[in-house]
Structure formats: C-alpha cells, structure tokens
Amino acid sequence: MFTPLCIVIIVIASIYQFSCSVAQCNNHGGFTVDLIHRDSPLSPFYNPSQSPSERLQNAVRRSIIHANRFKSSALSPNTVQSSITVNKGEYHMKIALGTPPVQILALADTGSDLIWTQCNPCYGCYQQRAPLFDPQSSSTYRDLSCSSERCEVLRFRTCSSSDVCQYSYQYDDQSYTNGNLATDTITMESSTCGETVAFPEVVFGCGHNNSGTFEEDGSGVIGLGRGSMSLVSQLGSSIDGKFSYCLVPTSAENQSSKMSFGCDAVVSGEGVVSTPMLFKSTDRLYYLRLEGISVGDCKLEYKSHSPSDDSDENEGNIVIDSGTPLTFLPPEFYPQLESALKAAINQEPVSGHHGSLRLCYRKTTDLVLPNITVHFTGADVVLTPLNTFIDWEDDIVCLAMLPYDDPGLGIFGTFSQVNFLVGYDITNQKLSFKPTDCTKLQ
Template sequence: MDSLFSQFLFLLLSSSLFLLNANANTERELGFTVDLIHRDSPESPFYHPVEEAPFQRVRNAILRSLNRTVHFGSVDLSKTPIQTDILSEQGEYLMKFSLGTPPLPIMAIADTGSDLIWTQCEPCMDCYPQEAPLFDPKNSSTYKNVSCESRQCKTLKRTTCSDDGRCRYSVSYGDRSRSYGNVALDTLTLGSADQRPVPLRNIAFGCGHDNSGTFNKKGSGIVGLGGGSLSLVSQIRDSIRGKFSYCLVPLSSESGRTSKMNFGSNAVVSGSGVVSTPIVKKNPETFYFLTLEAISVGDKKLRFPGSNFGTDEGNIIIDSGTTLTTLPSTFHSEIVSAVAAAVKGERVDSPIRSVLNLCYRASSDVRVPPITVHFKGADVNLKPMNYFVQVSDDVVCFAFAANDRFAIYGNLAQTNFLVGYDAVSQKVSFKNADCAKM
C-alpha cells in the first residue's frame, strides 16, 4: 500500500486551472490539448503555501465532493433546464481564456455539470470581488448583444426582455449564488503556449452585471462544458467534431504533474484496451448519462438495481467534478460488504465516518480485491488507487459513498484512465493510461 498511496489521486478537476496549448490541425477541425492543474498545485491560484499532507488534500476534496451534490440535488429531472445548479464556491476547475477584441484575459470556473458561459462585466451594478479587471463590452469591437428573438435567447429557460429588445439571463445556484446580465456574442480565444491562439468567433455567453455568492476572487465567472446547446463544448461541436477527452494524473506533493484535456482530433481514444459505452440522451441534457449494469468485487458480481435516474438505461452520471463514486445506499452496502469480506488488513474507525465507513490501518499489510465496473458494453478494470484513498496519516478508506438521490461515477475512479467523450457517436471511451506520461 505504500507504493499505492505515495502517488495519490485527488479531485483533479476540482478547481483546476486550464493552461491551453492549442494547435489547429485543419480549417474545418480544431485539435488542441489543455493542461489541467489541480487546485492544490503550486501553479493554482488556490494554492496554499502552508505544507499539507496528501491525505489532507484528499479529505478536503471529499468534503467539496459532498457539496457537489447540492448541484445535482437542485435539478428537476422532469424538465430540461439549460442552466443547472452548481455549488459555485467549489468551481471544480478554472479555465484560462481571453474574451473580446482586443482579447482580455479571463480565468473562470469551468464545469462539466453546467452549460452557460458567463463572466462579470462592466458596468457592474453588484459584483463579487475579483482580482482581474472586469470585462467591458465597450472595449470589444466584436461584442454583440443578443435579441430576445434569437435562438440563443430562446434556448435559455430564465430570460427576460429589455425595453430595447435585448435578451437578459438569470442564473441561480444551489448555494444561493446568482448571476444576472445580458446574453451576448463575442470572440473567445483559447490561449496557446506556442503563441498560436485559437479564436472562436460568435460564442454566446452571459455578460453578468449583477453577480453575488460564494465565488472566489481568482475567478471571473463560469464556463459550462456540459451537454446542453450553449455549453462551450456544444458551441464548438462542429469544429471539434463533438470530441473531447481528459487524462487525470494522480497528484502527489512530489510530482506536481499536470493532467491533459484534449479537443477535436487530439481527443480520439483508440488502440489496444479501449472500451466504450453509450451516452444515453435524457433530461437534463447537460449531464452525461451512462448505463451501469454491475460491479464485480473479486469474483463476486453484483447487479446494479438502478437509481433515481432510472433502473435501466442512463442510470448513472459520469462527472469529472465529483470526487467520490456515489451509489444508492442498499447497493452501496452490498459493495461494502463484499469488499470488507475480501480485504486483508486491520480495520479501524473512519476519521470521516459520515462519508466513508470502511477503513483500514495503512501501516498494516492491506491487500484489496480487484474491482471491475461493468458499464453497458464496457468493463472498466479499476486499480486500487481508484477505490481506496488515504484520509489520515495511517488510515485508508474505501472511496465509494452512499447517496440515495444520485448515482455518480466520480473522478477518483477515472484517475489514470484516458476518458473520451464523443457527442457524435454518443459514447464515452475508457483506456488504461499513465496520465503523467501523456
């Protein structure tokens, strides 16, 4: 277990900074790669210089993951809201880009669980404090307000119309944070380490003039990367042919290696060992629904009975912003019992009993069973680092949690896998990888 926990996995898409290395391959299709930097990395604006042990960052990530369920908890599954509720103070990760002409650098929370792109704008009637200059639409020659009759305005669910016909949006979040402003079009530029920026013209976004809540002053807004029509991924879908992927590096205090997110031709997941499962289209369209059929613990295969998302197709969400994999409590208890029966080691009380309750002394000779997640058409063989985490100096815990409302395949289970999304073929692919070497 020493080697396992010397290279710990963390909430890699929890408030991470995107450093973009864009490279357009053709005029019709963009292919570029993004560095993902964990919020606890020295390169992150959230970095605390005070030395923290790896397990302390794991516990912080787990607590942030609990708040993440506020986001899912506010979604009405009987409707198709484009703006989904997220806990904005956590943010999951940050993205560095530029907006307008000339381009103004902006760093905003990026979220695979929401769609609308918005940033704080001048004139600001009521804004939360931010360190960077506010975006001023008067300074951009390519800025255009969107009319109430536009497709973009009609796509949004919470809009009003100004006296002069401009579309105004309103977004509220699970923690009572909010943003209000004008829907507009402008050029969004993805910066490039090799000085080859990728300008994306006429990107719809919200120019927020009234924003409040638990946002961090390092961020200037939110970039939605979900499946809805106004997310960044959807707006550039044709250019990237609906493809993006990421590879999450286990982060330790020693390594500091960055993760990668790829778009377009760079995002194709292929070669030996690739397994793929269908994306199930259902409401809300923001989320990426998959079908979980069973989970095997050693030789014991336990059938998944379903969740509030459904008993059959599309019964679980894959989410890069949630730390833990969460399962309905009855099924979770079956998994925990099977794991407990197979683990060899000294069992101890959990330091965070309300979240993880199957824990062992890390200093003992802990031996864990193999676990396989059986998605429809894709058997994903997890490594011990995907389902056991160190939560204190000498305690490791099983990292699946109970949640009767939402089944979520979290990012700990995705660490050291190349995970590819194809919105055209409607599938998610997994490939075992050493992400630090990619």
C-alpha cells in the same frame, strides 16, 4: 501514443482567424489545453499550508455538497437552479475573451451548460482579483436581441428596454449571476502546439450582477455539458463533436491535467472500452448505464429498486462528472460493494470518525487492496486502489465511494477517472475510457 501533429490552418472568415497550429483529422482540427486542479500549486486556489491529506479531506467535503446538484429535485424542469455549486469545483481552465483577448480563469464543469464571466459595469458583483471583462473594450462583442434564437433557448430570461436578452441563473447554494446574453471571440492556448486557437461569436453570459459563494480567484464558469449553450455544443463541428480529458493523480502536484478537443480528443488503441451516452431527466448531463461492479472475481449485479427506474436500458442511472471527486453509488447497491470489499481485504476496518467516509483501513505493509471493475454497458473499467482509496490520514486509507441519497442514481467522480483518457464523442453518443499514465501527456 498521444502525439498530436501540428500544421498551420488559416481560416479566412471576415476579420477572424483560426490561429492554432493543429492536426488535420477528418477535416477537423485538434488542440489541447491545461486543466488545472484547484489544489495544484499551479492554481491560485492552492493553500501551501495544507497537507496532502487535508486537501483530500476538503475534497471529500466538497463532494458531499457538490453531489446535491444531481438529486431529482435539483434536476426538475420546474426548478430555477443550475446544477452546479459555483467555484467549488475541482478543475479550472484558462480562456481569453474578446478582441483584444482578456484572460479568464473559470471553473470547467461537465454538469453545466452556460459560459459566463463578470463584466463591467458591475452593479452587485463579488470581489474578483483579476480585472473584470469590459465589453466596450472588445471590438468583437455583441449583445444578443430578445428575438434571437439563442435567447429563446433560455428558460429564465427577460428583455431590456433596448431589446437586449438578459439571462438569470441561480445555483444550488443560492449564488446567482444575471446579465446580458452576448457573443464574442473565445481564444484558448494549445499546450501541445504552443499557439492559440480562436472561435468567433461564442455565446456567453456577461454578468453585471453576480453574488454568493464565488471565490475571488475565479472569473466565472465554462459549461461543458450537453446543453446547447455549453462550450462543446457551440464549437460543434469545428471540434467534430469530441472532447477528452486525462486527470493526473493529486500526488503529481506540479503537473496539470489535459483537456483536448477535436482530433486530439480521439481515444483509440489498445485497452479502449466504450459505452453509450444515455439520457435521464435532463439533456444537460452525461449519463451512463451501470450494470454492476466486481471486486476481484466477485461480480455484483446492479438491480435498481427505485420506482422511478423503469429498467429502461436506454436510460442512464449514473452521471459521469468532472466536478465531484468521490464516486457515489445508488443507496440500494452500495452496501453490497462494502460487504464484498470487507470480505476481500485481509484486515479489519478501523473504527472512528473519518468524515463521511464509511470504510477505512490502517496502512500496513501487508495491506492488499483489490482492484474494482465497474461494469458499464459494453465497457468494463478496471479501477486500481489509486482510483478507489484515498489517504485520509498518514496511516489511514478510506474508500472514496459513498451511497447516494437519491435511489436509482449514482455519480462517477473524478477520483475514479484519474489516469484514464476519458473521451466524449457527442456526435456518436459514446464515452470511452483508456488506461493512461496522464503524467506523461505533458
């Protein structure tokens, strides 16, 4: 049972205090924060005038846009763009920045490696409801110099006349953020302990010129990817290289999902399966190896037809992502899955326009949807219809999977991850799944 034990740890380090009551786990602490879905009543992005099916339809549209970030062209080392479509993601988390702390609601994204927020003075900033972060009001804020190690990690940087490192990020949709690379204290509130945990000298982008498709209720991005600038990489040994999340179904409107760090993020016990984290064209993303999919007892083996996939078993062929609702399968493999589902389901598919979704059925009392097992290397993940079909309309359900238009690559989206405790062990390079009723982790 997921029951963190909280005891008080006081870390004496200059004027900083590690202020959360946390559990001791291999000499590392653990804490848990709320992960808020954009369509939850707990989110400022929530639109009460939309029906549940309308929200799901919008999630499908966001998926199509969002999936473009993982195309080979977007991940080329010669491209300027970061691999996210800003503030159109699915989950947000609250952090506080600076001393005294200023609360920020930012997009939490495993496909990005930069933490940034809008800062005063702002010379070309998008409209934001919350007050902008003022670095001059924080006693712990420090600009980084151009000669600093963190500055040299950036591929796109300039140097001010006062030797301040300046970053520049452009996103897939041509939105951008420019500003100073700096450090400050980040504070998060633990939903399990009811206390706060503070991390000093976290590197982030203090954006003084930001524009594009940003939404006014958001305050920036929290990168959770593999890159050295992401939050999880910077917290490193203080969280024992571990984080996890448990996503509640969209029907659980008044409950937040949970993201855990450190020993709270350990995924263990009955039903856990684990698969290696692998690499492909970038070290920013979390890749897995898809070996096949089963529909009931019918197993479909995945054999890539892409010339870019050299059948190297140490190379990933599917990204696990927190920002894309749908699951996308390699285009040479998806038709096999669709054919197997048609053979297994006791009804004829319905025709008509259902957005981009290709396989839909009318909901009747005798409709039986099969489980789908996704076979990763060393891990068989059993998906129920909750993970694989969504209510497109009141009387229509559709498969929440599509073919991806980049051969040899897929995306394991958030619908497929609902009601799983998903654990990222960066230190041991493995990812774990445990079937879990995430609504009970409140």
